Amino acid sequence: MRLKTVFLSVLFGVTSFLLQAQGVSQQYLNYIERYKGMAIDQMLRYKIPASITLAQGLLESGAGTSTLARKANNHFGIKCGRAWKGPYVLQDDDERNEKFRKYRSVEESYEDHSRFLQQARYSSLFDLSPKDYKGWARGLKRCGYATNPRYASLLIDLIERYDLDQYDKYKSSKLHFDYSSIDRQLNSESLPSHLVYRNNENYYIIARAGDTFDLLAEETGVSARDIRKFNELPKGYRIQAGDVLYLERKRKKAAKKYKDVPHVVKAGESMYNIAQRYGIRLESLYDMNNLPADYAIQVNDRLRVR
Structure with missing residues (x-):
């Protein structure tokens, strides 16, 4: 048994030497x-x-x-x-x-x-x-x-x-x-990971039931702290199914196609929802419209997004 082990060790050594000599x-x-x-x-x-x-x-x-x-x-x-x-x-x-x-x-x-x-x-x-x-x-x-x-x-x-x-x-x-099965798996919702979308030159995902910041951080490689920061969410916020979560810092203005195209506020919308929809920072949305931080928007308000 010992001789066989020695033989195999020698054989492995010779093989490795030959491979190295051949540059492979x-x-x-x-x-x-x-x-x-x-x-x-x-x-x-x-x-x-x-x-x-x-x-x-x-x-x-x-x-x-x-x-x-x-x-x-x-x-x-x-x-x-x-x-x-x-x-x-x-x-x-x-x-x-x-x-x-x-x-x-x-x-x-x-x-x-x-x-x-x-x-x-x-x-x-x-x-x-x-x-x-x-x-x-x-x-x-x-x-x-x-x-x-x-x-x-x-x-x-x-x-x-x-x-x-x-x-x-x-x-x-x-x-x-x-x-x-790959035809169905590539770029399809059957993938276990979240689909990644693009809006205003930024990547985002749509949250599902049971998502947490830590789980999303593990999946995407973006820290839980940064996901909160990029989406202007408080530390104690609990993710809801359907939340739009950006994986980079949002832009100050919406895409060029929205130039001179105001957003008309609909029932149930908030300044935050509108900012997420266009992929812009909430603070920028207030600034563009010269609104105080405590302004409560009304249905049919017309807001600049660029």
Whole structure:
């Protein structure tokens, strides 16, 4: 038994030495082995080279070890953008606290990556052969997928170092992934996390029954204190279902489309409700209308919001 243990230890040591000598990582090899079938499947469905998908996954997620990959199943560093209506996490990137998409599974991340590349800005890539990984790598950089000036060369190096282009030759796959549920899960209310909406260049969620500031802070990455502050709520306030809760500090004015378009007060509205509706600070709403802080609005009052 002891000899077998010694033999295995020696074998592991020799293998590790050989991998290091070749400039490859066992962690990267494990990632490739785990997700190559998924990358091939995506290639057959979307015509994106499997080598590119794998190389981007390796690079963007650190072979599945990055914070985004572990906490959000985000293997491709995709940020929210205006079209994203699903959950997100905050992480520093080019700027502080940028919003990155959050997925229920790695399968969702791979599927969304393929869909993401269907945007018009990447359309030129699909004129290339699925076997032209160098053209794809350079095209991704040219189309603005990443800001790193070495992005294309990093992808090409990974593909050649790990022989990833071998997976571009597949014409069929024995592995079949079920994406039918993902169609319903991506950007849908079936996700357990809150949908994130956008208003007046600001992100917000709509509270559900049972929500607390601490639970929302854990989900969104925005502290409970900041959620209260951004929404001008007192410390003892208890969240109600249907509350609009902004995740950034609100603007001083409503969107440009409301210029010279006053808000006509309706029954049951309050200054606070109106401020939340337009994504503006309550104090600014009072200031724009030259109203004292104790003013009680009346039905049919006309309020400037910009």
